[in-house]
Amino acid sequence: MLINFAPLKLPLYRRVQTAAVLQWVFSFLALAQCCIALFVGLLFTRFWFVSVLYATWWFWDRNTPYQGGRNFRFLRRLRMWNYFRDYFPIHLIKTADLDPKKNYIFGFHPHGVLVAGAFGNFCTEVTGFREMYPGLKPHLLMLPLWFRVPFFRDYIMSGGLVPSAKESAQYLLKRAEGGNVAVIVIGGAPEALDARPGALTLLLKNRKGFVKLALQFGADLVPVYTFGENEVYHQIIFKEGSLMRAIQKRFQKLIGFAPVVFQGRGFFSSNSWGLVPYAKPINTVVGEPITIPQIENPSPEEVDSYHKMYVFSLIKLFNKYKTKFGCSEMARLEVI
Template identity: 55%
Template structure:
């Protein structure tokens, strides 16, 4: 079957939407490795002193991902996220008002391959979370291993280095990404005054291995610790479901117990992340590549 190529003439907005999603995919698939390589090259080259000072900063700042991170309205409002939203498109459906004097745990399903819905709705203001839920500040909990990678952790949190370069930007920080450790969740839910939302994509990396069009396998058993922590701190639990999340990528059927699934789980235990073998479309053609399909995602909170 021949590849279906994209037309040469497309509106600029569609080009920008594709570019926004491409940089997002590349961030999760390759930016970590690139950052580690740059750090090692700096240590072995003429930039060894700045790299060594940065290593000291990593040690001094090691607890920040477990203590609320560094979030910023400026980063959350970057125009690139609007193009990201419109590519699919992604929408956030509000079904009830939430009291900003309380803290909350948003339990999200499904994870999908890359959790595009959770990212757009809770790491950015592309779907107007702040306007729909005034007084609430979402913090998306993600794997602790991301915050062990030099430079990438600063990009995820957009740390103090970026703050020094941008004048007039109050509390410059990240889009709300924090560690998914228990101490991180306890810190958020114990904040006085309320208004903090811990967003947990409950299925985690293992659920990504089951994400494929037309199927929805949710992993809940053995992942209820967040409920106990939420109850301990008097936080309200809000279930969230992203309809269409699993339609973005294709994966082969590799059921539990198969050789490939055992290998994937072994790699997850070793590196802390899963390696789903997914594909969708490309930049210039519609039949094969690592870009997600243009499928709508409707995220609903109950």
Template identity: 50%
Template sequence: MAQETTQWKDCVEKLSVLQWVLTFLLMGVCCSVLMLYLMFTSLWLFPVLYTTWMLMDWNTPERGGRRSEWVRSWKVWKHLRNYFPVKLVKTAELSPSRNYIMGSHPHGIMCVGAFSCFCTESSGFAQAFPGMRPALAVLAGLFRLPLYRDYVMSAGMCPVSRPSLQWLLSRSGVGNVVVIVIGGATESLSSAPGVNTVVMRQRKGFVRLALEYGADLVPVYSFGENEVFRQVLFSEGSVMRALQTTFKKVMGFAPCLFIGQSWGVLPYRVPITTVVGSPITVPQVSCPTEEMVDQYHQLYMEALSQLFHTHKTSCGLSHTHQLQII
């Protein structure tokens, strides 16, 4: 009986992760194709009505979105969390009377740690940080895809665009936590087991935004994120790397060639520990100077490095592992 229970649990966890991976990869395209197909069937009225409503609702993603605590609390997310498992570690308190910008590192292939911890309640964010509302900033183009836009909004995601972030930090009250994957698509191209590289040395826009709205900066590192998939890495200067870079510039995301442990897409079962660091107090300055931006950017990089080295051994890395910031 115990063996059957374990096998059933294992099967449910794998199916939970598989649906999430397929949703990540295919749902946006499938929803768009479905709406187009229905236009040429007897159900044409549905896509017409939806498209009309979508146009009327066009700016909602950049005005705080439309999160659903019901969707964020689906049991399927607990099965996804248990598959790896994913763990959220709190190192300091966050005040509901402040707004925060969290920098999430590294990107990995699919941001498993960031999704599980900030887009669902499976890892206990609400219990760890009462009164705080997390919003994971993702590719703005996703909110132009029919049906899929509503799905990602329900999980609390928002476009990683300046109007969207400004709204959350200035017109949505306090207690907002804007989570930005700083390295973005460029960082995903370097994701591989054993790699601890983050792309942020020239990325200072999030610091400027924090200064303009007085939002404290919080570094976050997900140990194990780069271990869940094996990726074919192409060297700088190669034709394939050039094609990936060109695609990224045009489409906004990078076409990573990766493989998992089962069926090619199921990720490896590797523990992911998402550690939320201590906030860096940031003053509100309407027009921050470049020197001020550089100062707080340097403070952030130092805090991220300290966070990494403080927790690396307890999260499965050896003391010889180093964090490379490029």
């Protein structure tokens, strides 16, 4: 197969940006598997004690991911993430001040294929979150499965990732002095199955658990929409009722996420096939907070009421910024 190489005159900084994005893709798709192989492989070498010592530490530290994790600011500020940000580029847009004495749930939309916008804005410090929202600490919720992988769990925690489990979110939101932000990708893995350029469909209509959680802890809800999230990859979409769609849903039910068949550009050239995302602008707009009262046992009617308020605010946010970030005036969000 013929490989189209990038022109030699391509600036070095652009090559470095592509390399930074490629390592992120590798971390997302293959690093966990490599960590498992390393952990098991060491057991059959003279360095077997490394795995044994780590297993001891792992057991002692097993609850940390569910208690706010353990992020390291110097890793979130690595120069590498500046190159990652500038490749697309990724921008964070603030629309309102947030009180650092409160806790918040950010509802992130859409999921996209690899959630590049959520990672760039909330797992690194290169798009200005700390400066825009002083006193707030973001935690992106991720599938609990990944926190059971040796070594990998420590890597993802360093960026502020925590398990998308009820007890994990509760730990963040019960902080009396405030300052925590639980970033939840509401559509989750099912929404990723339909992520493609131009897609404006959100799985949100029957997803109300985050609203109930907000009510139980009095955490304000903040709608977040990322323009460009669905544009960075092409995906083969399998129709409902097809064998492949059934296989994807089965995987999702068993392990929490579904394998998707997606395509980006090549590492050496934007004209060849590969797994590097296309360089499309990603603009994450953080909306205004919805004040939520604390109701320890909210009724279904109360949950429905605040859920409708959230959906209304999200659609309003999208409509306000859609033409500024590449959507037509006629574009409409579909909530299913």
